[in-house]
Structures are given as C-alpha cells and as structure tokens.
Amino acid sequence: EVSITLRSWDGERTAEELVDSLRGCDVAIDFSVAAAVIRNLKACAWADLPLVEGTTGWDSQLDEVKNVVSQNDGALIYGANFSVGVQVFYRIAASAAELFQSLGSYDGFIEEAHHKRKRDAPSGTALRLGEIVASHLTREVPVSSTRAGYIPGTHRVGFDSPSDQIILEHTARGREGFAAGALLAANWIVGRKGVYEFSEVFDEIIKA
Numbered sequence: 163e164v165s166i167t168l169r170s171w172d173g174e175r176t177a178e179e180l181v182d183s184l185r186g187c188d189v190a191i192d193f194s195v196a197a198a199v200i201r202n203l204k205a206c207a208w209a210d211l212p213l214v215e216g217t218t219g220w221d222s223q224l225d226e227v228k229n230v231v232s233q234n235d236g237a238l239i240y241g242a243n244f245s246v247g248v249q250v251f252y253r254i255a256a257s258a259a260e261l262f263q264s265l266g267s268y269d270g271f272i273e274e275a276h277h278k279r280k281r282d283a284p285s286g287t288a289l290r291l292g293e294i295v296a297s298h299l300t301r302e303v304p305v306s307s308t309r310a311g312y313i314p315g316t317h318r319v320g321f322d323s324p325s326d327q328i329i330l331e332h333t334a335r336g337r338e339g340f341a342a343g344a345l346l347a348a349n350w351i352v353g354r355k356g357v358y359e360f361s362e363v364f365d366e367i368i369k370a
Contacts, residue, residue, distance in 0.1 A: 241360030
C-alpha cells in the first residue's frame with residue numbers, strides 16, 4: 163500500500179521537523195519546488211523512506227542529491243516527466259532522430275509550452291528531449307519555451323529540411339497521467355536502494 167500526504171511546501175520547516183510526519187508511510191512522492199528538493203530528500207532518507215521526485219529545475223544539484231542518498235543508504239527515483247505517454251514519446255523521438263540522422267539533411271528542434279505559473283524554462287521534459295535528439299543528430303538542437311495561460315503541457319519535436327518538415331507532438335490534457343506514472347514508480351521503488359532515473363527503468367517498471 164502506498165500512503166501519500168499532500169501538503170503545500172512550507173519553507174520554514176526543516177528536514178528534521180519533517181521526519182516524524184513521514185514515519186509510517188511506505189513511500190513519499192514529491193511534486194513541490196526545486197528549492198525544497200534537498201530538504202525533502204534528507205527528511206525521507208532519515209525516515210528510511212524511498213522518494214519519488216517529480217519536481218524539476220534542480221538538475222544542478224544532482225551530485226549533491228546522489229551523495230545524500232548514498233550517505234544515508236536511501237532510495238530515490240526521479241524524472242523530468244512521469245507521464246507514461248511522455249516516456250513512450252521519448253522513445254519515438256529517439257527512433258525518429260536516428261532515422262533523420264541517416265538522411266543527413268534534417269535539423270532537429272524542440273518546442274514546449276506550459277501554463278504561466280510554471281517556473282522553470284525550458285521544461286525538464288524539453289531538455290531531456292533535446293538530449294535524446296542530440297544524441298543521434300550531429301547538429302545542434304535548439305529548445306524554445308512559451309509560458310502563457312493555463313496550458314498543462316505541450317512538447318513538440320521537429321525535423322526540418324529544405325523540402326519538408328515533420329512534427330511529433332505530445333499534449334497533456336491534465337495531471338492524471340503524471341500521477342499514474344508516479345504511482346507506478348512508487349510501487350517499484352519500495353524495497354530498493356540507490357538512485358534511479360524514471361526513463362531509464364521505465365521498461366522494467368511497466369513489466370513489473
């Protein structure tokens with residue numbers, strides 16, 4: 163059984179103060195703000211609680227995150243996007259980029275759009291898509307962002323040549339898809355130790 167406590171992020175509470183509220187849970191799921199990631203991770207590690215980290219914008223702290231997990235024999239699974247559809251989209255983008263690289267005349271690009279309250283830009287998903295496409299193309303892959311209105315999340319991967327353009331697109335209709343993927347990750351991480359990236363273990367998770 164997975165127990166989830168949803169709270170607004172309170173910057174005044176320390177990791178030590180959070181530990182007691184986490185005891186008795188099987189796993190924690192965090193979708194808060196980048197500034198709270200280290201604190202929340204420490205609290206979970208001290209409570210011997212595996213953490214599913216869905217917050218983005220903390221990539222520069224990855225080494226510190228790994229150290230916290232290692233020093234406390236903890237467990238963490240993180241990802242730029244926990245949507246099952248996006249995980250499939252990553253694989254489609256990789257296959258397409260590999261094919262277009264063999265053709266030689268196509269340039270790749272990434273476009274993403276989110277609601278005006280999303281803080282990080284480009285999104286973690288867009289950056290991950292850029293990495294995936296760039297790993298197959300020998301050319302730079304630019305990433306552009308839009309923050310407006312109430313857009314849940316749209317990501318486009320484009321391939322452009324002198325003769326035509328191909329667009330691959332994923333559009334989120336709400337947050338249910340992210341929640342479903344996070345629950346899959348939560349059930350998978352229980353009983354494990356170490357740091358895992360969701361997209362790298364996705365195939366194993368969906369077969370579990």
